[in-house]
Amino acid sequence: MTDPSLAAALEKADGTLDASLARLFELLRIPSISAQPAHAADCARAAEWLRAELSTLGFAAKVCPTPGHPMVVAHDAADETDMRPHVLFYGHYDVQPTDPDTLWDAPAFDPYEKTLEDGRRVIVGRGTADDKGQLMTFLEACRAWRSVSGRLPVRVTVLIEGEEESGGANLLPFLKAHAEELRADIALICDTGMADVRTPGITTGLRGLVGEEIRITCATHDLHSGLYGNAARNPIELLCRALASVRDGQGRVTLPGFYDGVRVPDEATRAAWRRLYPDDSGLLAPVGLSVAAGEDGFSAIEQTWCRPSFEINGISGGYEGDGFKTVLPSRAMAKVSFRTVPGQDPQAIRDAFRAHVRALLPADATVSFASHGASTGFAVPEDGPFLPAALQALTDEWQVPAVTIGSGGSIPVVAEVEEALGMASLMIGFGQADDRMHSPNEKYDMQSFHKGIRSWIRVMAALAQARRPA
Template identity: 55%
Template sequence: MANPAASLDAVLSHVDANIDASLERLFTLLRIASISTDPAYAGECLKAAEWLTNELKGLDFDAAVRPTAGHPMVVGHQRAADRNLLFYGHYDVQPVDPLELWTSEPFEPRIAEEDGRKVILARGASDDKGQLMTFIEACRAYKAVRGALPVGVSVLLEGEEESGSPSLDAFLTANAEELKSDIALICDTDMWDTRTPSIITMLRGLVAENVTIAAASRDLHSGMYGGAARNPNQVLAEIIASLRNPDGSVAVEGFYDDVEELPETVAEQWKRLPFDDKAYLGGVGLSEPAGEAGRSVLEQITSRPTCEINGMWGGYTGEGFKTVIPAKASAKISFRLVASQDPHKIRAAFRKHVEARVPADCTVTFHEHGASPASVVPADGPLLQKALGALSDEWGREAAVAGSGGSIPIVGDFKRKLGMDSLLIGFAQTDDRIHSPNEKYNLESYHRGIRSWVRVLDALAG
């Protein structure tokens, strides 16, 4: 019988005693082939949404399947008079191809042993069904032991994250007042390492551009026009070379104007964290960092802005050889942004940089591919500190404040549309093979993930 005064330890003990039942519920969800990118699986996506809605209703959430132009959302509420949290996850998964590389059926979950650890093998085990179920199971434990959650909770589960979230923007806009909470919790990220929990507080933004340099009215024979005609490949190569300084920094004027240094507390913590620069690069066959001189590899991949060339083409690139001077040459160029950098300002500065280097007889055209700002949660925020303490208590070591080199658009959407910061707390490992055959989720990640959320909810209620 539920006891509202039951201790935190009692809730944690309930998690431990019922882990097999929790695991079976996860397996039921994993058996649903909710592949959002393939219209043939639309029924499976709906099935997953309905299953999750029923689970939330069973925990006394006011929950419903909410239609969109694509796959449905799942929304549930147990509001409180004071503090309210919004939990976000996604129930859709990636396709399983190539199927022949799987060691077992992708939608028949099983426990296996790898490197001395028990793991859950299935599509979606880590990304993101196993992760979102850690939160739901933590709520279940509270309801079973205390009869109520320690803090107000809303849940938003998406069915299109793996296909670009085409319905999310309109849904957040239409339901902003309903979904607004004190903070968002997102469980779709990794731990620092197998023993160190982390909260992602920094996500880099992104500016992406296609650039095309055009010269002659048609491709030219290099024997007849070589030396006399402008070669767009050469022009583009020189422009690309001008984007970086010899010390690895970005040479676009004004690029660093709004870049801030790491907070001192975070910088000091990063020095204590286990991160091997040589091992990180050595794992992909490299040995020397190529970013800004004087910055660690960890800084270069998480807290510093970048400029990268993602693709280049022009002229003949097929088998054999063709002596041609192309009429056009193109490149895909992206910038990862940090802190207060304005993506529109960076785009304008980049275009100005390129235009100033286009010679006579050449023209340049640009095609943009999105612009999103970086997301940063203040390192001294009280809710962040409470969550870090809860994770440290569970895992027995200092939880890391981490940055991510990638971009997670939902974090920016929550900030712009709902006015909320986000805490990204995940229990995946970097080797979970998400999006690949034989996706896995450590059994310990699942079990201690549930325990971690129990502690985090308790801490955030304080």
């Protein structure tokens, strides 16, 4: 029998979708780029916008300063007699920089709706999928519940960060300093996606990240390639050799000990993923590719969901302007990253990479490194009390069996919530593989936004009936 309050909340979400979109567009128009100091005031404005919005929903909401950009914290009304399960919802209001701006079809902070060739309606603009559209699905679900029953099915604490896209250095200290205030039965993390365009999923595995910047220097200054070519070391050549040697011909990373502790998923899990992605085109075709380029023996989706990786994210040196210049550069630089999985040691990987590069350098070449963060891969326990209830709620909404999936991305908040608060997480999001997060023309499907609101309405109702942890 359907709970009449649940049915009423779902109906309310449907009937007020236009107003929900209008609020999302307001938030999307704020250029809250946390990595750029020029937008510090915009980050503060986004935090205040969310505080005010949460206040209208009946939360006791506040903006909390940090050494960087502020956090937003909000609490549902409760007292010591309130026995509802307690959830901590996490999202982030900051967004990535927009460059190159010339590749956007419209200004990045002037969101608009469009129809894709396959008929999907989408919202285009920076932050639509990562993470403003996602976090607003939860807030709008809270609005629907409040409007029809006056209270939420579960106790809710909201934490919205402003530095996720620029390293999140202040999140863990903030969690530790406010542990008593933020601790709940389960954390709900919205910064994830669906298994495919039709299949909802809860992410139970994440990859971590090791970021490195490497700079090789040879001569004291740039040289004329005719006068010094052959005789002088070329740092771009040395850099390319070093980076190319990190992978072998089978796509495996060559660093000693790199695969120590790495586990292959069981066959049942791999079979479930093959049903979602029968061949590599399901992941690669939408981005114009056709052949998996990583490790032999693993499908494209396995390579992103459960295997560690090495990638070159940027490289520069010498003359890069228009036209041609016969220069022999004195320096070359690259930014590289390793995606780690549970069982790997990020610091050991960093040390092994640096040792690998140093061992390949000849005389007259020096190298320096700069670290850009490190995090471990993370696996969420699949036997927690709330996971089955949330999966069923998603199944009920999408009318497709919800699945547990992996994620190639890194979401440090999951490990930090466990470390600081001793809490497990449910990672539930409605992003799609073609959302172009961090790229020009980022988008979020209208279906993801609408059914995302409805999904959170159902998830909150389901969690209210789930067995609380002892």
